[in-house]
Amino acid sequence: MKDQSGKKRVNLRDVAKAAGVSVATVSRVLNSPEAVTEKTRVRVQDVIDQLNFVPSAAARAINSGRTRFVGALVPTLDNAIFARFLASLERALGDRQLSLVVATTNSKPELEAEKAKGLLDIGAEGLIISGVTHSDEFTALIERTRVPTIATSYFDPTYALPTIGYDNAAAAQTALRHLHELGHRRVAVVHGPTRNNDRTQDRITGLTSFGQGMDLAWFEAPIGLHGGAEAARAVFTDGRATDAILCLSDVLAMGVQFGLQGQGIKVPKDVSLMGIDDLPGSAVSVPSLSTVHLPVQRMGEQAASALADWVEHEKRPENQLLEAHLIVRASTVPNERTQ
Amino acid sequence: MKDQSGKKRVNLRDVAKAAGVSVATVSRVLNSPEAVTEKTRVRVQDVIDQLNFVPSAAARAINSGRTRFVGALVPTLDNAIFARFLASLERALGDRQLSLVVATTNSKPELEAEKAKGLLDIGAEGLIISGVTHSDEFTALIERTRVPTIATSYFDPTYALPTIGYDNAAAAQTALRHLHELGHRRVAVVHGPTRNNDRTQDRITGLTSFGQGMDLAWFEAPIGLHGGAEAARAVFTDGRATDAILCLSDVLAMGVQFGLQGQGIKVPKDVSLMGIDDLPGSAVSVPSLSTVHLPVQRMGEQAASALADWVEHEKRPENQLLEAHLIVRASTVPNERTQ
DNA sequence: TAGGTTGATGTAACTAGTTACATGTGTCAA
DNA sequence: TTGACACATGTAACTAGTTACATCAACCTA
Numbered sequence A, B: 001m002k003d004q005s006g007k008k009r010v011n012l013r014d015v016a017k018a019a020g021v022s023v024a025t026v027s028r029v030l031n032s033p034e035a036v037t038e039k040t041r042v043r044v045q046d047v048i049d050q051l052n053f054v055p056s057a058a059a060r061a062i063n064s065g066r067t068r069f070v071g072a073l074v075p076t077l078d079n080a081i082f083a084r085f086l087a088s089l090e091r092a093l094g095d096r097q098l099s100l101v102v103a104t105t106n107s108k109p110e111l112e113a114e115k116a117k118g119l120l121d122i123g124a125e126g127l128i129i130s131g132v133t134h135s136d137e138f139t140a141l142i143e144r145t146r147v148p149t150i151a152t153s154y155f156d157p158t159y160a161l162p163t164i165g166y167d168n169a170a171a172a173q174t175a176l177r178h179l180h181e182l183g184h185r186r187v188a189v190v191h192g193p194t195r196n197n198d199r200t201q202d203r204i205t206g207l208t209s210f211g212q213g214m215d216l217a218w219f220e221a222p223i224g225l226h227g228g229a230e231a232a233r234a235v236f237t238d239g240r241a242t243d244a245i246l247c248l249s250d251v252l253a254m255g256v257q258f259g260l261q262g263q264g265i266k267v268p269k270d271v272s273l274m275g276i277d278d279l280p281g282s283a284v285s286v287p288s289l290s291t292v293h294l295p296v297q298r299m300g301e302q303a304a305s306a307l308a309d310w311v312e313h314e315k316r317p318e319n320q321l322l323e324a325h326l327i328v329r330a331s332t333v334p335n336e337r338t339q
Numbered sequence C: 001t002a003g004g005t006t007g008a009t010g011t012a013a014c015t016a017g018t019t020a021c022a023t024g025t026g027t028c029a030a
Numbered sequence D: 001t002t003g004a005c006a007c008a009t010g011t012a013a014c015t016a017g018t019t020a021c022a023t024c025a026a027c028c029t030a
Helices: A012-019 A023-031 A038-051 A057-064 A080-095 A109-121 A136-145 A168-181 A198-210 A225-237 A250-263 A296-313 B012-019 B023-031 B038-051 B057-064 B080-095 B109-121 B136-145 B168-181 B198-210 B225-237 B250-263 B296-313
Strands: A069-074 A099-104 A127-130 A149-152 A163-165 A186-191 A215-220 A244-247 A272-274 A291-293 A325-327 B069-074 B099-104 B127-130 B149-152 B163-165 B186-191 B215-220 B244-247 B272-274 B291-293 B325-327
Touching: A012 A023, A012 A038, A023 A038, A057 B057, A069 A080, A069 A109, A080 A099, A080 A250, A080 A296, A080 B080, A080 B099, A099 A109, A099 B080, A109 A127, A109 A136, A149 A296, A163 A296, A168 A198, A168 A244, A168 A272, A168 A291, A168 A325, A186 A198, A186 A225, A186 A250, A198 A215, A215 A225, A225 A244, A225 A250, A244 A250, A250 A272, B012 B023, B012 B038, B023 B038, B069 B080, B069 B109, B080 B099, B080 B250, B080 B296, B099 B109, B109 B127, B109 B136, B149 B296, B163 B296, B168 B198, B168 B244, B168 B272, B168 B291, B168 B325, B186 B198, B186 B225, B186 B250, B198 B215, B215 B225, B225 B244, B225 B250, B244 B250, B250 B272
Parallel strands: A069 A099, A069 A127, A127 A149, A149 A163, A186 A215, A186 A244, A244 A272, B069 B099, B069 B127, B127 B149, B149 B163, B186 B215, B186 B244, B244 B272
Antiparallel strands: A099 B099, A291 A325, B291 B325
16 A cells, blocks of 8 residues: 555656666666667666656665765754855855755753754754754763764864864853953953753853953843843843843854944943954944954864765764854944943 | 775664674664563664664665655855844744755855755755746756745745745835835835845835936945945945935844944934845844745744645645834934925 | 464565665777 | 687676465454
């Protein structure tokens, strides 16, 4: 009781029969046409066109052992930083004839394990994941299946899987150092959810250790312009004096900027503002946003070529540390008070 | 000369042999464990775990005829509107046990055809595309393979494929009508590239026909904050008086806002500003942005369920018109001059 | 105790391709 | 004319699963 609908799709045997040749010849017409006489090739091709024959990807895959696609698990698509990363990843994978299956995890470890299972079930040859904190179930799955998997947005050579990314603690410190050098001591830090997010956790840890002797106040907000705007209100409603606001992502910083604008607080006159990410829009906002550039495009390219090599030549990639660097724009100025 | 590496992956026959059962029993343990005795199930499962057996997705697919994934072709991931659409699409497909392969076309028809071919080659069961303007090569491919394909972000019941989307001309007119009702007559229209983009073309056509008697000036800019900011400069450098700026996407509008801010031009006091899209951030910007809400989330859900039905039950979906509606916020005010 | 029913398991034929090897044909040189 | 060789094509065995059908044992009933 296979296909109720009667007319099953035409296969290579149907074509062979209709063209009066063997299955091997049809296969050759498809894969090495130069090995077939002009005459038969044309005849077979005609039949293929007539019958609308489309070779089955699955049957091909079963022979080659290749499905030619990999999966990427990202927390969300709603943050431009991931969208940019995926865009770059997709392009670079495409150059290597690999397609990209996207799955979002909403930063939920159980969802991640489930989606990863789904990706492997449909035949993903490799995985790209974010960070190094994952559920036991997920870790066990990767170990058991031994599927090539690269952790990104994070650098940690001691991790069980290869990591390709930046040092989040250092990136955050770079930002805070900049503020410190400008004379800012009382800094409000606006960050996204820390739960299940080791990138954010690392940035916070980095700030905590660098910020000894500084006056850091912490504000958690959902990532997005809205979260940033809310946080801007929170920063100034508790009455505490603030020299600068450091946002652990550019989207939050832009949201904060809007929030401040709504309160009539001027950047950078009244308060300096920094982000981390360096989204393309950050150079355009008014005032333009000082930030720390995270090389997500290069990360996408590196991850793509590393994963492709691993998948195709069983070459486990090296860990790669990508440099994040400071970008000084108009949103940060020296602290007048301490001049 | 198949697998040079020697140790080929373990398959179901290996497991059967090691467990001392038949292949059918192993298959049953995997797919209908209730049909197998507790004792043999445990034994087989043990062997599976021991040997790290992972069933081949391709072999499964060859039998079921299902690969359980579909492809989406979008112009870019760098515009939040597509990222949001894909996020919603991915979630809704996931509910139906389908995965999503993402391919970006950069609005290049040749790339679209090539990527579509790639998606079908790896076994995509269906496709989601943007708009109704496509290369002949692409159209021929869809026709030949008869792969379920839905065109989105566009509504046109006369199109060869089912369309699920909004009326782009009407959406643009909704925006312009709002400006007109506020007394604005001299309107600068900032739009993205029209080449190979029927959504933008339709919006422009809609504006042209509605805007008879109004004074419309056209500015093309690459989509993004940067493009918007540049356009804002262009609008006011040619010396022409302008009551309002209508941007055919919210990202452009936000960019325009930054551009105006840089020139010291105030929204909405000096000029009214509108977008189209209704991105989540548009409500947060200062001033908050009047716009036309495009229901991309619902579009994702509808497209997902329609495509799933088509793929699974060969039920070709109906065309669906999704309503776009006006959102009035702070960036548009009545024209003082005409009061 | 024979016959029927149920439930678990095995055998082998499927799915749709690729490909090693066998075969056949034609050309050319000896 | 015959053998050598190249080249095109065919046969059948692979790839790794699923599943219809056959088999067999255990249990229950008559």
